[in-house]
Amino acid sequence: MTSTMRAGLAERFRPTIRLRLTLLYTGLFLCTGIVLLGLTYLLVQNTLARPGDPKGDADRVFASTAEPGTSVDAPPPDGAAITVQKVQGALVKSRRDVQHETLNALLTQGGIALGLVGAAGLGFGWLLADRALRPVHAITETARRVARSHDLTERIAYEGPRDDVKELADTFDTMLGRLARAFDGQRRFVANASHELRTPLAINRTLVDVAVRRPDATDDVKRLGESLLVVNGRHERLIDGLLTLADTENAVMDTAPLDLADVAGHVLEQAGPESRARGVTTDRRLGPAPTSGDPVLIERLVQNLVENAIRHNHDGGALSVATRGRDGWAEIAVTNTGPVVPGYEVETIFEPFRRLGNDRVRSDRGSGLGLSIVRATATAHGGAVAASPRPGGGLTVTVRLPSRVPAGEHAAPGPRDPARSG
Numbered sequence: 455m456t457s458t459m460r461a462g463l464a465e466r467f468r469p470t471i472r473l474r475l476t477l478l479y480t481g482l483f484l485c486t487g488i489v490l491l492g493l494t495y496l497l498v499q500n501t502l503a504r505p506g507d508p509k510g511d512a513d514r515v516f517a518s519t520a521e522p523g524t525s526v527d528a529p530p531p532d533g534a535a536i537t538v539q540k541v542q543g544a545l546v547k548s549r550r551d552v553q554h555e556t557l558n559a560l561l562t563q564g565g566i567a568l569g570l571v572g573a574a575g576l577g578f579g580w581l582l583a584d585r586a587l588r589p590v591h592a593i594t595e596t597a598r599r600v601a602r603s604h605d606l607t608e609r610i611a612y613e614g615p616r617d618d619v620k621e622l623a624d625t626f627d628t629m630l631g632r633l634a635r636a637f638d639g640q641r642r643f644v645a646n647a648s649h650e651l652r653t654p655l656a657i658n659r660t661l662v663d664v665a666v667r668r669p670d671a672t673d674d675v676k677r678l679g680e681s682l683l684v685v686n687g688r689h690e691r692l693i694d695g696l697l698t699l700a701d702t703e704n705a706v707m708d709t710a711p712l713d714l715a716d717v718a719g720h721v722l723e724q725a726g727p728e729s730r731a732r733g734v735t736t737d738r739r740l741g742p743a744p745t746s747g748d749p750v751l752i753e754r755l756v757q758n759l760v761e762n763a764i765r766h767n768h769d770g771g772a773l774s775v776a777t778r779g780r781d782g783w784a785e786i787a788v789t790n791t792g793p794v795v796p797g798y799e800v801e802t803i804f805e806p807f808r809r810l811g812n813d814r815v816r817s818d819r820g821s822g823l824g825l826s827i828v829r830a831t832a833t834a835h836g837g838a839v840a841a842s843p844r845p846g847g848g849l850t851v852t853v854r855l856p857s858r859v860p861a862g863e864h865a866a867p868g869p870r871d872p873a874r875s876g
Contacts, residue, residue, distance in 0.1 A: 472583045479579035480572060487568045495560055502553040589619040593626055606634035644697055651693045659686050692823070711858055712752060714743035714777045714786045721756045722775060729764050729773065734790075739776035745784035745855040747835045752855075755831045756786065758824040759851055763790035767848070783837075784857045789850040795843040803841065803849075804829045828853065 469477070589612060596610045609630060612623035665671065666679035718740055729736055745752075763773050771791040778785055795803075806826045828851070829839045837855035844850060 472580070472587055475583035475586065476576065476579040479582060480576045483575040483579070484568070484572050487571065491561075491564045491568060494564070495557065498560055499553075499557055502549075502556060589614065589623065593623055597626070600630065606630055606637060647693075648697050651697075652690070655686055655690050655693070659683065659690075662686065709746050710749055711744065711746045712749055714745060714752075714756070714784050714855070715740040717749075717753055717756050718760075718775050718777050718786060721753065721760050724757070725760050725764060728761075732764060732767065733770040734764055734767055735772050737772065737774040739774070739778075741776070741778040743777040743779045743784035743786065744858050745835075746858045747855065751831045751834070755828050755853065758828050759786070759788040759853070762824045763788050763792075763849075763851075766790065766792045768792060771848075779857050782857050783854040785852060785854050787850060787852040789844065789848065791844070791846065791848040794847045795849050797843055800841050800843060800849075804839070825851070 592612065593610055596608060600606065600608055609627045610623045611627070612620055614620050662679045662682045666676050666683075671679075719738070722736060722738065726736075760773070760775065767773065767790045773791075774787075774789040776785075776787045776789075804825045806823055825839075825841075832839045832853050832855065835855050837853060839851065839853050841849055841851045
């Protein structure tokens with residue numbers, strides 16, 4: 455058995471803290487019971503082992519059986535001495551037997567009683583461990599609700615004695631307060647940056663457009679204006695992508711039920727002119743994929759996937775978009791036939807401003823934030839993103855979001871759409 459398998463088995467059968475506390479309580483109780491049983495055994499043994507006077511006991515027994523008027527000190531009749539010796543031996547043997555039986559009964563019955571009380575102590579220890587861990591369970595439940603709802607205003611507010619649990623709860627509340635202030639500051643920064651950065655670019659675009667459209671504008675001015683408009687548009691897309699990325703890393707508060715098939719169909723209609731200009735054919739397999747989330751962010755997610763697949767594709771290539779619901783998840787998979795993507799670079803394309811090969815200098819293919827926004831949006835909605843390279847070139851990106859219908863009730867994926875655009 456390898457070390458990995460042993461580590462996996464050890465992790466699987468690792469007892470919980472409640473079980474460890476229960477075993478600790480029961481072990482201490484049993485150890486105390488064993489010590490008390492041992493002390494009781496020694497005390498009883500010492501009491502029973504006190505030396506007596508066998509001859510005096512025999513004289514008392516003999517006197518009780520002698521005829522009236524006969525003195526114990528008088529010489530016994532013929533054969534009486536033998537009878538006294540037998541009585542003395544019988545008394546010694548009887549005392550030993552009684553001592554042995556008493557100690558054996560003490561050990562047997564005491565052990566049985568200790569076992570029964572230990573079993574009862576195991577049950578009470580389990581209940582006591584649960585009661586001792588209730589404050590920790592409250593902290594865990596609060597942390598789970600905050601992680602699920604992104605509501606940083608909730609607090610544990612534990613009321614109890616000033617102990618380790620109280621200190622842990624107060625520390626957690628302090629951390630939540632600091633996180634809330636940090637996220638509020640980030641939201642204010644995003645709002646201010648959105649206004650301060652977009653407004654000058656919009657003014658520059660307007661001024662350049664007016665200058666280019668003037669009747670007395672020369673050809674050099676028009677060419678310069680067109681170049682400035684391209685650069686200005688790239689800056690606008692870059693700022694918009696940065697703001698969207700910052701916004702998706704915050705809490706998703708406004709959610710609504712939606713279907714990825716509807717979103718994908720709408721995005722494909724909008725991307726139709728660009729795909730036709732590149733000669734990219736589109737294959738639609740839009741099956742029902744109900745989920746819930748922020749409609750604007752989900753649409754931006756699908757739009758980034760489709761635009762990324764078109765812009766990083768060969769002229770005359772193919773694009774496939776498929777949606778379906780499966781195993782409690784709503785999935786959308788976008789596949790293109792672009793250049794060959796090495797397997798070791800698949801994960802890097804999800805990092806901001808990371809591109810493959812020499813695409814860093816190509817401004818017409820985006821700002822390098824498309825897949826970063828896709829991953830951030832999917833993570834904010836409790837989903838995940840995975841990418842895999844195609845053998846002949848290109849990439850398949852699959853996004854999974856939690857479905858809003860129970861598992862097993864998803865409709866089967868719809869039939870392949872024979873209509874192809876491009």
